Amino acid sequence: MNLLALDSRWQRLNDPTYACKCCGRSFGGLVDMGFGQPDCWPHGALTDGDTLTVGDDVLTADLCVFDDLRFVHCVVPLPIRGSDEVFLFGVWASLSLEDFKAYVLDATGEKTGFAGAAAWLMNDLPLFENDEPLECSLKPAESDAERPRLMATSGPLAQAQAEGISFDQLLEIYAACGEDLRPHLMG
Numbered sequence: 001m002n003l004l005a006l007d008s009r010w011q012r013l014n015d016p017t018y019a020c021k022c023c024g025r026s027f028g029g030l031v032d033m034g035f036g037q038p039d040c041w042p043h044g045a046l047t048d049g050d051t052l053t054v055g056d057d058v059l060t061a062d063l064c065v066f067d068d069l070r071f072v073h074c075v076v077p078l079p080i081r082g083s084d085e086v087f088l089f090g091v092w093a094s095l096s097l098e099d100f101k102a103y104v105l106d107a108t109g110e111k112t113g114f115a116g117a118a119a120w121l122m123n124d125l126p127l128f129e130n131d132e133p134l135e136c137s138l139k140p141a142e143s144d145a146e147r148p149r150l151m152a153t154s155g156p157l158a159q160a161q162a163e164g165i166s167f168d169q170l171l172e173i174y175a176a177c178g179e180d181l182r183p184h185l186m187g
């Protein structure tokens with residue numbers, strides 16, 4: 001069996017009928033978390049529109065062009081140890097211009113067969129802080145409904161992606177992203 005099934009906080013997170021005594025919140029599973037833009041994007045968040053354009057710079061929900069840099073919205077998969085669940089952390093990765101063009105052509109329906117590319121993580125992830133963009137590998141999405149996956153090539157993030165993170169680390173990540181669920185899982 002999955003060891004986390006024994007953790008009452010995990011049971012409450014995944015039970016759609018659970019309601020927090022203090023505020024009534026219920027979760028019914030893992031909460032999605034992520035960044036709306038690369039950390040270096042200077043023009044603010046995408047709000048109600050589909051596209052934020054400032055001069056030649058462009059931000060959409062999927063792509064970002066800033067100066068001579070090109071980014072795609074992707075996810076860092078982090079398996080949760082003791083469960084079958086994988087937390088998908090929404091992030092932005094920079095690609096070379098050539099790889100970005102190949103990615104966009106493939107993503108916009110021409111299906112040119114984008115097979116992945118070297119990429120750099122452009123957000124500072126809680127628990128995995130980096131002083132510089134982290135070298136990664138971008139893997140194509142497994143279906144149209146999914147985002148491409150970003151896999152670190154070395155270091156603590158690569159280790160976490162291979163071995164998983166603990167439920168407590170997941171709750172720490174949530175808290176660092178402004179969603180501290182810990183008080184709401186006390187039963």
Ligand SMILES: [Zn+2]
Binds near residue numbers: 021024025183
């Ligand atoms: Zn509460």
